[in-house]
Amino acid sequence: MGFLKNLENRGFIQQISDPALYDLLEKEHVSCYAGFDPSDSSLHLGHLIPIIGLMHFQQAGHRPIAVVGGATGMIGDPSGRDQERNLLTIDTIRANEIGIRSQLSRFLDFDRPDNPAILVNNFDWTNPFGYLEFLRDVGKHFSVNTMIAKESVKKRLESRDQGISYTEFSYQILQAYDFHHLSKSHGCRVQIGGSDQWGNITAGIDLNHRMGGEQLYGITFPLLMTAAGKKFGKSEGNAVWLDGTRTKPYEFYQYLFQSDDRDVVRFLKIFTLLPDEEIAALAECVAKDPEKREAQRRLAYEVTRMVHGDAGVRAAEGATRILFGAESIRGYDDDTLTAIFSDAPSVDVPRDSLGQGIPLLDLLPMTELCKSKGEARRLVTSGGLYINNDRETRLDKIVTMDDLASPSFLVLRSGKKTYFLVRFTG
């Protein structure tokens, strides 16, 4: 099967600028770029789509170029935004670039002999431009008539109370110029991006054409929605970050593990590099034995390993076994518990108070589990409180030395998965 056809079957393709690309990618090895905006210091799960897209290109012998948007990030892409952005400070952008560069560099192979990946920053070629020079050489090729017809701009022009600044309006010119520049300097012929990038990509294709360059191509990926109708990659409205300090490997693993049956196969095709046959086998598991969640487990494993490495998956799997196993947590050492519950909130309590014992109803309001004693009472009464994974329903329970899960920790849990650690110190 052809390379692009295969990507299409795996669910990567929303739009292709020209069907001639199918053939081109069979006959030649080309360079392909994707841009990443440094509006934050970490990429998130959604960014994995273009990243894996680049990985597919590299595996097929093409050359991937990852572009950090140090210049475009200073302007702000209006695409998909219904209001003007607040400009980030230069310091923030520079700091973010560093974070994003290091994340990107983990996914691509920079040492592959024939087609090593390249990581560049558009600031390097955009910054030296003088304003007049830029207007004459680049701006001249843009028709405002066309620019205002782009979806991202049009929406904002129609909105009476939002509008769009000249700065953001100019954004598409900068990104278009990136494509032209990469075509000239690295022979890049293809740009990939999210579906909201369509306008920016085609602007680049047009610009290159006007400036006498060769035919360029663009591919966009679909916006991923879950079967439940949520944006993929958001957990309670928060992004699932690739940065392990912002989203712990365990949470990352769990997010994927909890994929809906209706979504998991689609996600396997996009987020893993597993061969089609293997995914087909996993799809059968979902159909026959959905309760085993083989596909979810595999998805979580593959993606977590890609992002957090072997140690990261092992930690996530280990924590999963303890957290979702029903057996009580007893006789552990402090270090093991700290590692497993590294992302659980905790509170320190002086050890001496344990001497005469602490009434459970007094202990709970000291944690984030309950705001008041009344709430604690309701939680315990309803059977939603667990001490070291054992349900505790006695309102008059006194917590003592004997209840500790490790020399200094007590593990509290509210409901199915909200853990809280109490550490006895001193």
Added chain:
RNA sequence: GGGGAGAUACCCAAGAGGUCAAAGGGGGCAGACUGUAAAUCUGUUGGCAGACGCCUUCGAAGGUUCGAUUCCUUCUCUCCCCA
């Protein structure tokens, strides 16, 4: 500047002198059923006690009343219409 409507707990929204810690819905938190899924059902959702009860809360400050979320005055803010 003139006229009108409104402000109630996390959100929406009822209440029009005591029976109001305040209906209903959403959301949240638990429980049951499950597969760490979806759906469904149940309980709960100001604080302290948990038996009666006590305390704080209905935009803010005053007032009338035995008693006010409900009536009066002033203030603050929001929305709508007209200039």
